[in-house]
Amino acid sequence: MDGTAGAPYLGIRHLTKRFGQFTALDDVSLDVYAREFVVFLGPSGCGKTTLLRAIAGLDIQTAGTIHQGGRDVSALPPAERDFGIVFQSYALFPNLTVDANVGYGLVSRGKPKAEVRARVAELLALVGLPDAGPKYPAQLSGGQQQRVALARALAISPGLLLLDEPLSALDARVRQHLRQELRDLQRKLGITTIMVTHDQEEALALADRIVVMNHGVIDQVGTPTEIYRTPASPFVADFVGTMNFLDASVSGPGIVAVGGRRFRVDELNGLTPGTAALVCIRPEDVKTRNVEPGAENALEVEVRSLEFLGSFARARLAASDGAGPDLVADLSINLLRDLKVEAGTCFLVSLPADRLRIYPKTP
């Protein structure tokens, strides 16, 4: 999706939200473009839900502005904004049938009955529940309830769809299935969507762009690949996927020292020689096959332990000479078989220079 051109659909400028002494959002600015699927990702308490609720007008920010579709909505109550919302609890009305739930917003707009009925049927078909109409929410499974909540939010054809952890109350299998459906539906309708989640896998699978948040500020905004490949901070690197963090210092142009060893890195991230740094590499980026002795960034390691994870195994490795560093690397099942790797085995690995990321070390 190349949506990030032209005027943004949603413009958030210098948003700050305080609850008494606590600052939940600290000067947050963000643009969301039309038809985009944006995911707010972060640990609990990072401010992602606060930001979503500010966009909805449910908890209006202390300072800063929000423009939606060219209109200043900063101070407007929810009823005067244009959005549909699905909550983690779904908040389906238990005493109304699925039909009445989905049609709830339509009926009160005085639409003729036949029109409401047709629209409700259309929406239920859209979310894959064409026959659920006469049932009550309690008679549906969690995943079905989630779809009804989605249909209800979409009923009034909002310009913006807000999803607050919509999948987190479901079990893993249903979650994966619904994730895909949600993505397809969003593409099909082309509705600008913002979702809040603490599940990085979900964010990587769904988002056009991910907004990683921590302590009330945005750490990084980018496509899933950007976020995964080039995390902007150790926090992002740690929160999204698994990462090796090695204590290091910059010893020269393109060279870092880890323990007693020197490694070449492509990108020094603007650090000058002598500074303390963190060098990072993903477990799957550690090169484990065909490493010749004396190759660049090669070192001999001993397998400390193996954790079998199905299609691959995660290995805890330690430099054979005891001079560090310790590493976690993903070993394919093929490799295990070919090299007869087991705890105690020694072999050569290398840390490819283009896969090493380096960050200033903050105490």
Next chain:
Amino acid sequence: MTTTTAPLIRPKASRDDLIMRACLALFALWLLVVVALPLWTLLSKSFQDQSGAFIGLSNYLRYVETPALFQSFWNSLFVAAVTTAIVVPLAFVYAYALTRSCMRLKPVFQGLALIPILAPSLLPAISLIYLFGNQGLLKGWLFGQPVYGAVGIITAQVFYCFPHAMMILVTALSMADQRLYESADALGASRLRVFLTVTLPGVKYGLISTAFVIFTLVITDFGIAKVVGGRFNVLATDIYKQVIGQQNFEMGAVVGVILLVPALLSFAVDRMVARRQVAQLSARAVPFEPKPHKTRDLALTAFCLVIGLTILGVFAVSVWASFITFWPYNLTLTLKNYAFGDFDPLGWGVYLNSLIMASATAVFGTAIVFTGAYLVEKSKGFGFGRGAVHLLAMIPLAVPGLVLGLSYIFFFNMRGNPLGVLYGTMALLVINTIAHFYTVSHLTALTALKQLDAEFEAVSASLKVPVWRTFFRITVPICLPAILDVAIYLFVNAMTTVSAVIFLYSSETKPAALAIVNMDESGFTAGAAGMATVIVATSATVKLAQLGLSRLLSRTQAWRKR
């Protein structure tokens, strides 16, 4: 921290917000008029002389210096302390049997213990007179001592207070974590040790709370002391004598303020206890399931049987006596005691009054209470208004009925008060009764509302549905069982209450419970027993109807099925 100077945002209130805030303000005003202002008038009256001039603490000094008055202060404390000391252990064992044993027929025992709630407090007192009074059947049991006085008051209070104590203790005892008991067992603790180190600490707060509630109930109850008090004066009868008998309103106000003290104290303790109780049971706790234990279960069954049958017996005496021609000499059955026209100018009219008052209290009270609780719980912003309404709604719990009734005399009779037109009307009786029983109703409604999904209103707003529509279409239907609870609670209490309305009724609006007081005063004890029986029958019918209705709700409303 923020370096840019982004504009501060003043949220714009939606139409819904404005409507809800206006309603909240109205509510604050209503509670101010029916609770706070009357109490304030009472308080200021106690510092005034008969001409209305401020005289500081003189009234209080005179009160302490008049032995006849001050004696009843000690009498009240004595009666309340002894009753509490008797009721709490009895109710504890009873509640323990209901929650921690494998006794059979638990619902029956629970029902037996709850009988006294259906009747005015006068009823056990009337029964005592039939049993131990001058013509009592079992007069000899008292070795010539008269039942009138402390003995009579305490005995009747024990019956009247028992269900209140039992209910609190059942709640406290049912909050137990099975895992604690299993750990104690695994560590080889003896039964006694488990009881002392696990059971008792777990219900400590419940016990404290019960003791204070019972103490307050006894001190503030008027009916029992009026019927079997004889010459033994207590605060509650003093207030009546000062105001109705001697027209000494200032001294009445002083006694009223003194009556407020134990009630306020108990209220404060209860709040404190409630706050500590929160952490008692975590969401992870495993509910306690008693295991059978033959001797214990048998002993507890025997205990409950004795207590339950005694309660039933005491109530049956009044019912029986109301059908007796001439107690105790001519025990043939008759209906003449139900010809209330012979004892009271209004005859059955008092019962009609009670029905009107109870129905109006239930209908209007429930509507008001539920709407008020909704506003407190669901409106956004305007924290001051919400806090004020909630605080005002909590006050009635700490105000004895007599004190509230007396305050109403002062407030609604005040010169220049336009609301004075209400004085002596049925409307004022209804308003007073709603105010009197406001807190428990408010808390019941609030609990039900807190169980709703917090996002219903947010979803409605996003769908552009006005808040009142969601209130009637979603909130009210879901909360119907709680609404029914509140309505029945208000109805039964309005049927049985004596204390607050005793200062407010007129000859045309006299309710049945007060007719009992009057009949008893004029020596028509059989008529009084008959009227009490009619009230019990009415309350019991309403309670049974509630049971049936809530069954019907869960059967006819498909969505309530899980």
